[in-house]
Amino acid sequence: MRLASIRLILAFVCGVAPGLLAADRVFTPFASAKPVLDKAGDQLPAQLRNPTEAKWSAWSRQRDKAIRARLQQGDLDSMVNLLFYGTSFTKQPRIRIESFSEASRAGILRARVDDLIAGMRNPGDNERLTFLNGLLRSQGIDPSAPGDSGLFIYNNVMRVIQEMQTLSKRGEEAKRLTKPDGTPDEAALFSWRAGLLRDRGVSLDTSIFPNFSIEQALRDLKNRGVLREGEVARVAVIGPGLDFSDKNEAFSYDYYPQQTLQPFALYDSLLRLGLARANVVSMSIFDISSRVIDHIQRARGRARMGESYVLQLPRGVADPWPADLTAYWRSLGDRVGTEVAPIRPPGIFQLINGGQGLETRAVRIRPDVVLTCEPVDLNIVLERINLNEADKFDLIVGTNIFIYYDAFERSLALENAGAILKRGGLLLTNDQLPEVPAGSMRQAGVIDVQYDHDAVGWYRKR
Ligand SMILES: C[S@@+](CC[C@H](N)C(=O)[O-])C[C@H]1O[C@@H](n2cnc3c(N)ncnc32)[C@H](O)[C@@H]1O
Structure with missing residues (x-):
């Protein structure tokens, strides 16, 4: 055996x-x-x-x-998701990608960033904030320095928004993958989304x-x-x-x-x-x-x-x-x-x-x-x-x-x-x-x- x-x-x-x-x-x-x-x-x-x-x-x-190193970038993407949609560290409304500019003009983005940084500084028993505190530190950013942390978060927000715009353009291609009767062609989509x-x-x-x-x-x-x-x-x-x-x-x-x-x-x-x-x-x-x-x-x-x-x-x-x-x-x-x-x-x-x-x-x-x-x-x-x-x-x-x-x-x-x-x-x-x-x-x-x-x-x- x-x-x-x-x-x-x-x-x-x-x-x-x-x-x-x-x-x-x-x-x-x-x-x-x-x-x-x-x-x-x-x-x-x-x-x-x-x-x-x-x-x-x-x-x-x-x-x-190199593949394993990509996880860190994924973690930073998750930080941006939490910034936009999280409810455990802020009372601010969520930010929808489509209304990002308005949320930014109305000060909601700024207020959420401030709340996120404050939460990371004192995460209490919030495991997500504790994780993000460690993530920032691993990037050489001290969450107790609001200026550096804010800049770092904004840079990641801009990167994620840019990536999402590129993906949404590609998503338009997917809408054109239809069967002769006009319904979505799932088999074609299966190959299309690969990679x-x-x-x-x-x-x-x-x-x-x-x-x-x-x-x-x-x-x-x-x-x-x-x-x-x-x-x-x-x-x-x-x-x-x-x-x-x-x-x-x-x-x-x-x-x-x-x-x-x-x-x-x-x-x-x-x-x-x-x-x-x-x-x-x-x-x-x-x-x-x-x-x-x-x-x-x-x-x-x-x-x-x-x-x-x-x-x-x-x-x-x-x-x-x-x-x-x-x-x-x-x-x-x-x-x-x-x-x-x-x-x-x-x-x-x-x-x-x-x-x-x-x-x-x-x-x-x-x-x-x-x-x-x-x-x-x-x-x-x-x-x-x-x-x-x-x-x-x-x-x-x-x-x-x-x-x-x-x-x-x-x-x-x-x-x-x-x-x-x-x-x-x-x-x-x-x-x-x-x-x-x-x-x-x-x-x-x-x-x-x-x-x-x-x-x-x-x-x-x-
Ligand atoms: C987006 S999540 C998908 C989670 C789940 N399968 C689902 O569909 O909801 C991707 C998962 O695959 C893992 N992963 C990515 N690349 C991998 C690889 N090369 N080998 C093993 N796991 C990998 C990630 O760490 C993560 O857990």
């Missing part, structure tokens, strides 16, 4: 999650990257022309550092929507007989994210503790659809963000003491959701936890949602479910885990992650996912990943999930 299998058995027998996959993490070997390098053509980075093992080894290690954020910082934003898309896709795959009852046991989520303060005003909240949703939502969907049996699921979580990894480690620590993990699930009522999304929202978590009283949202939400406010739910996720989640630091673009066939995954889910990478890097990621999937295993994602002829993965289909122009591609390990 291979070492990895023995570790897994020991871990489950001892009642602790393995936490050991990380030991088998490696950079993608040159031989495995070669089919992608051979196919890349003029997308190949200059340092990898006429590739050799030595060039690959140097490039992949240097690129890994859209390749020049932006990597953010941790997360919400309920991709999880709805994944449940829809899983249901479709079950109906078509691609996935069968009880078939899924070894599961991985790549990049589950952490809900800090979303870039989208409609679901940007900071009135509850930071939370991650995808691993629990996926576990819940698998049980609801009968694709997995309770108590036999293992959920590996791969991420490059130490914030995500540490967050889940801490939740596991509390779960070992019998504490559950509470998910807050607010939704704005003013902008109605389709019936099946609302039904999903109502049931989310019922297979992995129990309903508890939600945290009451601040009064401002009554005003900003046309007086209709937020509808809220909260779910207490059982400790045994939290303990199935094993976080591992892994850069899926450049790294993989050495696993024997029995330890490989039946299913991998990665949403809103590959959008940060160009086609070459997405192909590398696809092959790394293939390396840890069982033969016949599936990868589900909402970003198109280019397959390569000599590679291990094939795109088997794209499922239109009929919400928000999202589509889920499914890839099968050959």
